[in-house]
Amino acid sequence: MAAVTSAAAPTQGHGGVTNPPLGGAVAGSSTQGHGGVTNPPLGGAVAGSSAAGSSSGGPSSGGPSFSAQARALYVSSSAKAGMDGVDSEKIAEIVLQTAANSPFTAHQRKLDRAVDRRVAKLLAAKRKVSEPERAAARATVAARRADLEASRRLERVCVVVDFDQFYAAVAMRDRPELAERPLAVGGALVLTANYVARRWGVRSGQPGFVAKELCRQLTFVPAEYEKYAEVAATAMEVYREYDPAVSCGMGYDECSLDLTHYLRRRVRDATGGLTLSARRRTALCFSTSDECLVAPFDQAGIAPNFLLAKMGADVNKPDGQHTVSPTVEAVLAFLSATPTRKAPPPSAAHHEAAPRSCATARLYLGISRLHLGYISATPRGYISATSRLHLGYTSWPERGGDAGAMQKGISFSDTFGSSDEPAALRRQLWTMCEGLGASMLAAGLVGEKLTLRLKDSSFEVRSRAAPRGAAIGSAGELYARALPLLEREL
DNA sequence: GCGGATCAC
DNA sequence: TATGGTGATCCGC
Numbered sequence: 001m002a003a004v005t006s007a008a009a010p011t012q013g014h015g016g017v018t019n020p021p022l023g024g025a026v027a028g029s030s031t032q033g034h035g036g037v038t039n040p041p042l043g044g045a046v047a048g049s050s051a052a053g054s055s056s057g058g059p060s061s062g063g064p065s066f067s068a069q070a071r072a073l074y075v076s077s078s079a080k081a082g083m084d085g086v087d088s089e090k091i092a093e094i095v096l097q098t099a100a101n102s103p104f105t106a107h108q109r110k111l112d113r114a115v116d117r118r119v120a121k122l123l124a125a126k127r128k129v130s131e132p133e134r135a136a137a138r139a140t141v142a143a144r145r146a147d148l149e150a151s152r153r154l155e156r157v158c159v160v161v162d163f164d165q166f167y168a169a170v171a172m173r174d175r176p177e178l179a180e181r182p183l184a185v186g187g188a189l190v191l192t193a194n195y196v197a198r199r200w201g202v203r204s205g206q207p208g209f210v211a212k213e214l215c216r217q218l219t220f221v222p223a224e225y226e227k228y229a230e231v232a233a234t235a236m237e238v239y240r241e242y243d244p245a246v247s248c249g250m251g252y253d254e255c256s257l258d259l260t261h262y263l264r265r266r267v268r269d270a271t272g273g274l275t276l277s278a279r280r281r282t283a284l285c286f287s288t289s290d291e292c293l294v295a296p297f298d299q300a301g302i303a304p305n306f307l308l309a310k311m312g313a314d315v316n317k318p319d320g321q322h323t324v325s326p327t328v329e330a331v332l333a334f335l336s337a338t339p340t341r342k343a344p345p346p347s348a349a350h351h352e353a354a355p356r357s358c359a360t361a362r363l364y365l366g367i368s369r370l371h372l373g374y375i376s377a378t379p380r381g382y383i384s385a386t387s388r389l390h391l392g393y394t395s396w397p398e399r400g401g402d403a404g405a406m407q408k409g410i411s412f413s414d415t416f417g418s419s420d421e422p423a424a425l426r427r428q429l430w431t432m433c434e435g436l437g438a439s440m441l442a443a444g445l446v447g448e449k450l451t452l453r454l455k456d457s458s459f460e461v462r463s464r465a466a467p468r469g470a471a472i473g474s475a476g477e478l479y480a481r482a483l484p485l486l487e488r489e490l
Numbered sequence: 491g492c493g494g495a496t497c498a499c
Numbered sequence: 500t501a502t503g504g505t506g507a508t509c510c511g512c
Contacts, residue, residue, distance in 0.1 A: 104502050111495075189503050193499090207502040251499035413504055459502085462491055
């Protein structure tokens with residue numbers, strides 16, 4: 001249940017089957033293989049793929065048949081940016097055949113069942129709530145809601161900008177010859193795919209081998225985070241003109257601006273309200289793309305607060321903006337039209353409002369935790385494939401003026417070749433301790449508490465903590481404290 | 491306080 | 500041939 005995605009496709013503006021968006025360079029010929037780019041599986045005319053044997057039309061024409069429920073669970077909706085017109089049935093078939101029986105998927109099913117059980121428990125508890133208790137709760141909510149409504153502010157203009165297909169856009173900027181070919185950033189996992197690749201059904205979060213099966217011509221390039229950071233910094237520099245306090249989101253591919261003051265100075269629409277006018281929007285777009293030249297940077301949500309702006313940025317993909325007008329009616333209409341799942345979890349605001357969270361956060365100040373990560377097994381049943389070092393730390397006082405902003409942990413993880421040899425695992429552990437030690441040195445951090453996480457071939461994760469001790473940071477110290485944890489698990 | 495799960499990118 | 504890495508939080512015990 002946790003993984004269900006709606007199959008309903010919000011019908012997009014540009015209707016019908018379209019050609020790949022880029023000019024003549026997309027070779028129309030059906031020549032397969034190296035160098036030639038074939039057409040994506042548009043509207044039933046499936047090109048090239050070896051999995052073409054199983055038709056989407058008939059029931060069980062050779063391929064395994066999957067229940068509607070299985071489809072809902074393991075095949076993502078095709079209603080994704082840039083994917084209108086693709087043969088989603090075909091894509092679903094390939095994805096299912098390629099990945100549905102993997103150990104990873106089996107583990108996902110198991111997690112889903114656990115979620116179902118938790119939900120059932122909550123619903124059972126809910127049924128036991130008495131009518132008077134319900135009435136009391138409703139009254140509390142109504143009062144709280146009235147408070148909130150009274151304090152609602154609509155005069156701000158908040159913008160969340162999404163850097164469209166960001167990693168892929170950076171790769172295409174640096175290697176223009178890739179721009180018209182299907183491209184994926186990542187490897188074992190697709191982090192981002194360009195729009196050409198998306199027309200084959202390639203998308204972020206997909207395992208690399210599935211993507212390759214969907215699109216044989218797919219080019220993979222590894223992620224280059226330092227580069228993304230640079231480009232993002234350049235973009236932020238541009239946006240600073242509009243909001244000196246512009247902040248970036250969690251990754252490198254989005255940022256948040258408060259345009260209230262900027263617009264108050266420069267733009268005021270006929271109604272007296274503050275909106276991002278069509279002309280201003282173009283200017284914003286130009287001024288950013290002039291500087292960065294990697295993507296249309298105007299995928300954005302515009303709203304009276306950042307929560308709504310963040311949700312709005314997701315609406316008109318790709319390359320579009322969505323505005324939530326600054327009226328109570330518009331805000332409520334937008335919310336009721338948007339699935340709850342799309343709302344980001346409360347973070348900063350939640351901490352302000354929740355004393356318990358605040359107290360917990362303070363507890364970590366200057367105390368620090370130290371984790372050491374996981375070692376996992378390959379599908380062959382050996383003991384290892386992935387390992388991860390993770391640790392909390394103490395930081396120098398000058399590092400964060402704001403306690404709330406202080407980093408609480410640092411970790412190192414790695415996927416490595418399989419082995420069930422204790423000696424090999426110890427060597428792996430040592431390598432990881434070196435990696436983590438280097439990160440800690442670079443960050444100027446030491447830690448007090450260490451956790452070892454192990455993941456096995458069925459994707460089960462174990463996490464084991466070492467007793468708290470003196471602050472440590474060097475590879476040798478890390479290893480000394482981590483090794484006993486590993487030995488105990490062998 | 492610990493360990494598992496989840497989230498966001 | 501076979502599903503990432505990092506930092507943080509929440510939940511249940």
